[in-house]
Amino acid sequence: xxxxxxxxxxxxxxxxxxxxxxxxxxxxxxxxxxxxxxxxxxxxxxxxxxxxxxxxxxxxxxxxxxxxxxxxxxxxxxxxxxxxxxxxxxxxxxxxxxxxxxxxxxxxxxxxxxxxxxxxxxxxxxxxxxxxxxxxxxxxxxxxxxxxxxxxxxxxxxxxxxxxxxxxxxxxxxxxxxxxxxxxxxxxxxxxxxxxxxxxxxxxxxxxxxxxxxxxxxxxxxxxxxxxxxxxxxxxxxxxxxxxxxxxxxxxxxxxxxxxxxxxxxxxxxxxxxxxxxxxxxxxxxxxxxxxxxxxxxxxxxxxxxxxxxxxxxxxxxxxxxxxxxxxxxxxxxxxxxxxxxxxxxxxxxxxxxxxxxxxxxxxxxxxxxxxxxxxxxxxxxxxxxxxxxxxxxxxxxxxxxxxxxxxxxxxxxxxxxxxxxxxxxxxxxxxxxxxxxxxxxxxxxxxxxxxxxxxxxxxxxxxxxxxxxxxxxxxxxxxxxxxxxxxxxxxxxxxxxxxxxxxxxxxxxxxxxxxxxxxxxxxxxxxxxxxxxxxxxxxxxxxxxxxxxxxxxxxxxxxxxxxxxxxxxxxxxxxxxxxxxxxxxxxxxxxxxxxxxxxxxxxxxxxxxxxxxxxxxxxxxxxxxxxxxxxxxxxxxxxxxxxxxxxxxxxxxxxxxxxxxxxxxxxxxxxxxxxxxxxxxxxxxxxxxxxxxxxxxxxxxxxxxxxxxxxxxxxxxxxxxxxxxxxxxxxxxxxxxxxxxxxxxxxxxxxxxxxxxxxxxxxxxxxxxxxxxxxxxxxxxxxxxxxxxxxxxxxxxxxxxxxxxxxxxxx
Numbered sequence: 001x002x003x004x005x006x007x008x009x010x011x012x013x014x015x016x017x018x019x020x021x022x023x024x025x026x027x028x029x030x031x032x033x034x035x036x037x038x039x040x041x042x043x044x045x046x047x048x049x050x051x052x053x054x055x056x057x058x059x060x061x062x063x064x065x066x067x068x069x070x071x072x073x074x075x076x077x078x079x080x081x082x083x084x085x086x087x088x089x090x091x092x093x094x095x096x097x098x099x100x101x102x103x104x105x106x107x108x109x110x111x112x113x114x115x116x117x118x119x120x121x122x123x124x125x126x127x128x129x130x131x132x133x134x135x136x137x138x139x140x141x142x143x144x145x146x147x148x149x150x151x152x153x154x155x156x157x158x159x160x161x162x163x164x165x166x167x168x169x170x171x172x173x174x175x176x177x178x179x180x181x182x183x184x185x186x187x188x189x190x191x192x193x194x195x196x197x198x199x200x201x202x203x204x205x206x207x208x209x210x211x212x213x214x215x216x217x218x219x220x221x222x223x224x225x226x227x228x229x230x231x232x233x234x235x236x237x238x239x240x241x242x243x244x245x246x247x248x249x250x251x252x253x254x255x256x257x258x259x260x261x262x263x264x265x266x267x268x269x270x271x272x273x274x275x276x277x278x279x280x281x282x283x284x285x286x287x288x289x290x291x292x293x294x295x296x297x298x299x300x301x302x303x304x305x306x307x308x309x310x311x312x313x314x315x316x317x318x319x320x321x322x323x324x325x326x327x328x329x330x331x332x333x334x335x336x337x338x339x340x341x342x343x344x345x346x347x348x349x350x351x352x353x354x355x356x357x358x359x360x361x362x363x364x365x366x367x368x369x370x371x372x373x374x375x376x377x378x379x380x381x382x383x384x385x386x387x388x389x390x391x392x393x394x395x396x397x398x399x400x401x402x403x404x405x406x407x408x409x410x411x412x413x414x415x416x417x418x419x420x421x422x423x424x425x426x427x428x429x430x431x432x433x434x435x436x437x438x439x440x441x442x443x444x445x446x447x448x449x450x451x452x453x454x455x456x457x458x459x460x461x462x463x464x465x466x467x468x469x470x471x472x473x474x475x476x477x478x479x480x481x482x483x484x485x486x487x488x489x490x491x492x493x494x495x496x497x498x499x500x501x502x503x504x505x506x507x508x509x510x511x512x513x514x515x516x517x518x519x520x521x522x523x524x525x526x527x528x529x530x531x532x533x534x535x536x537x538x539x540x541x542x543x544x545x546x547x548x549x550x551x552x553x554x555x556x557x558x559x560x561x562x563x564x565x566x567x568x569x570x571x572x573x574x575x576x577x578x579x580x581x582x583x584x585x586x587x588x589x590x591x592x593x594x595x596x597x598x599x600x601x602x603x604x605x606x607x608x609x610x611x612x613x614x615x616x617x618x619x620x621x622x623x624x625x626x627x628x629x630x631x632x633x634x635x636x637x638x639x640x641x642x643x644x645x646x647x648x649x650x651x652x653x654x655x656x657x658x659x660x661x662x663x664x665x666x667x668x669x670x671x672x673x674x675x676x677x678x679x680x681x682x683x684x685x686x687x688x689x690x691x692x693x694x695x696x697x698x699x700x701x702x703x704x705x706x707x708x709x710x711x712x713x714x715x716x717x718x719x720x721x722x723x724x725x726x727x728x729x730x731x732x733x734x735x736x737x738x739x740x741x742x743x744x745x746x747x748x749x750x751x752x753x754x755x756x757x758x759x760x761x762x763x764x765x766x767x768x769x770x771x772x773x774x775x776x777x778x779x780x781x782x783x784x785x786x787x788x789x790x791x792x793x794x795x796x797x798x799x800x801x802x803x804x805x806x807x808x809x810x811x812x
Contacts, residue, residue: 065192066419070203074523077133078573080580082121086113086663088570088577092531093668095538096512105668112663120584120661127587133524135579138586143384144224150217151291151364152465152693156388156680156703157343158395159336159378159689165406169375172270175326176263178369178377179235181401183248183255184418185394186213186323190253193419197393197520204520208390216320217365217382219298226385229321233436236322237266239273240330241285241360243443245318247436254422256433259405261425265440270328272442278330278356284447285360288458291465300454304445315443324367329358332374336473340689340714341466343370343378348466355459359466367391387526388682388690389518399686472722473689474713474730479737481706487740491706492568492681493561496532497540498736499677499702500560502729504541506721511676514695517571528571529578531672532679536563550739557736578672585664592658675699681706689714700725 086109094102128134146154168174188194189209197204214232218225233249246265250256257265273281289300305313319325331347333339341347346359362368368380381391400417407414445451481491496515504510513532519525540560544553570576663669676699683690683705691703691714701716713729715722 067189067192067194067196067206067209070196071206071523074203074205074521076128077135077519077522077525078575079121079125079128079134079583080575080577082117082580083113084575085577085580086117088575089581089663089668089672091534092577093672095510095533095535096671097668101667101671105666108662108666108668112661116588116661117584117663120588123591124583124587133522135526135583136524138583139526140226140384141223141586142582144217144226146224147294149291149293149364149462149465150382151362151462152345152469153695154383155344155364155380156383156690156692157340157378157380158391158683158687159339159343159376160395160399161686161688163375163377164403168402168406171328171371171373171375172263172266174375174377175266175328175369175371176259177402177405178371178398179248179262179266179326180255180259181398181405182324182369182394184401184421185397186249187253187255187422188418189213191420195419197389199521202521204518205523205525207524208386209393211385212367212390212394213323214321215366215382215385217384218320219294219301221295221298224294224384227320232321232323234318234322235324235326236319236363237269237326237328237440238287238361238363239269239328240276240278240281241287242273242276242281243286243315243319243445244269244272244440245322245443246438246440248323248438250433250436256425256428256436257438258425261438265438266326266328269440272440273328279352279354282354282356282360282459283452284445284455285459286445286451286455287363288360288455288462290362290364291359291462292454292458300451303448303450303454310446311444312446315445318443319363319366322366324369325363327358327361327363327368327370329361329370329372331358332372333376336475336689337471337714339372339376339378340473340691341471342372343380344471344691344693344716345462345466345469348463350463355463357463357466359462360459387518387520388680389520392682392684392687396684396686468718469693469716470719470722471691471714471716472726473715474711474726476711476713476730476733477709478734480708480710482708483737484706489558489561490565490568493564494557495681495704495706495711496564496679497537497557497560498729498732499679500532500537501541501544501732501736502725503677503700505545505728505732506725510538510541511699512672512674513677513679514675515679515681517568517576519572519574521572522574525574528574528576530564530568530571530576531578532564532677534560534563534567536560544736550743553739554743581663588661588664595658677702679704683707683712688712691716694718 090102090106090109093105097105124134131137143154163169163174163177168177185194189212194206194209196206211226211228214229216227218227231251233251233253234245234247237244237246248255248257248262289297292300301316304316307313329342329346331342333342333347338347342358346362347357348355348359349357362370362380364380365382367382369377370380371377379391379395397417404414404417408416447455484491484494492515496513499513500510510533515530515532516527517530519528536556537560540553540556543556567576675695678692678695678699679702680690680692681704685707687705689703689712690705692701694701694717697718698720699717700720700722703714705712711733713726715726715729717725
């Protein structure tokens, strides 16, 4: 069932607030002592049913529009053959293990195939008969039973390109423009007019779009829930950690405000927020509570809502049920790395002992549109119910609509992105809007001492978390997709091998690497894990960094890329090993927990949930080999983020009557689920950067966008030589291009040069006069600039590098 929204008394309007700066409560309330939070024991199966109900309201009902027209025709996610899954599992582990370790893993796999495996697999098939997807519930459980803070651990970010219309490149106008485009997108989804996603003519699952707006991740003591108000029509605006809201849609999901009206409201919010000194506002910035440990945050929500109908309860309901949150930051990050940090986790800036950074101006349990003072904008989203591919479509349509709306101010006949649009609010009868409040209202929380202390401690823990991470970016402009495909390589495979080579060049070893492949061609499909490290990739990095001929290096690269492309295609068809094995593991754990539920209740032992073998104190764990950051099928250069599985060790020590299958107790299971390089390919020209935090303490989080003439990469880590890794990566990309050139590798794909250039290369009779003059190629200008500058960057230097200027294996 959708979340029921309480009827509440609206907070005072801004006008009333400004006119009465010192309001006196009509009836002062005494705050009772906060009782100890009970720790109810909920059986795992009951918990699963609760969440299924929350997520399935209106699920797959008959649709009349185009958005969900293909839902009934989508095939269910197939369960791979058990033998094939185990073989792929061994292939993924072999290059990561010693010979002895691999023998032990093979023995564990063989025992699984001869023992528990077939029986578990049959039970999984039977379970799947009554499910939309065999992995879906286990996937949700792994996310919602995750206790650690979602910031830097689960939520990814997109950094949008600057608005192409200069007039909108300031905070208020850019934010108003993005809000209008976002509301048109909401309208298209609700009216089922949003064209379905397609890949080479194959329709993709559109279910996630129905869960993108009006949704909140709500913590409870026994795990989080996803709640949604299907009729939401207001947005929440945050500025200096303060909360405001106003209605933007009518009951028909039509816009009730013009872009100018919204800009006026946003400017009013900015002006009002500035009236409260930033040091004072920071002390009451309740948004930081959403960055707490989930059980702690659950207890604090109980404090806010323990009096039904109270001011705090209503304020919290307004935030939870908003379509989305708009965060107006007062900062202007100086570079791309700072922008990425601001979009992912905000900034931490301490002044006179008080946190005044933008980290207090967030609400991480919802979709957020973040706009800086200079108009730079991004999106941060709660990742449980939606993948990067879904939010990428949202971001792309926002950006496209911005351009088309500007075009229509020049030419009224310019096209629109939407099948239909809202009636012009300025020409409507105000009575047709219904019961709405378009004037901004400020949410004024009752900050009892208990909440003030909680805000303080949440902020200090968040500041620690931010300081433990660093971010670096690479806007590589020497070449991109066009050059890579001309050389005969898959762009995604080529970039994945770059990550492998850069890491090996720094540390002399390979580590477990994760990349998600989209499986949305199946009903309620999410992602499958691509395991980048293969015997071919290991051979390539060893060959590249050794003293071998250039031809041998290119051939090793070709074989490694071919293997990666093959793996990607199999994973896109849901034929990987990770999701299948995780479902089997979760099913075994469910059986054990259901058998022992009564004894667990008697002993009072706590649990992370039957399908979540993650230690609540672990750095970051999702047992699902990563339902965390997702990506689209690499062959299309679309997304995502991958969050990796956690260590399952804590779930192993059970009594002998429930002995864990040896395949899951083997060290190989931990090895494959401890990701050092978590990577995701997601983006298009509407995005400047995309990224997420590292998934392990000694790992890197790598988000990348492969563009026609460049590659944008954002790398995060917990201070593990991130800048050096990025520099090594850039040097590798330049070196491999030079090697491809000196080996005389001819372009296999179609040339991207213009038709006019092609004509010049053809033999033909030419007018003698047209041969006069000196041919201008641009190389002379580059050489002149180089001599004047004295020193140049590696990228600039590569442009004029001689084809016989070989560097050798390990010189950069």
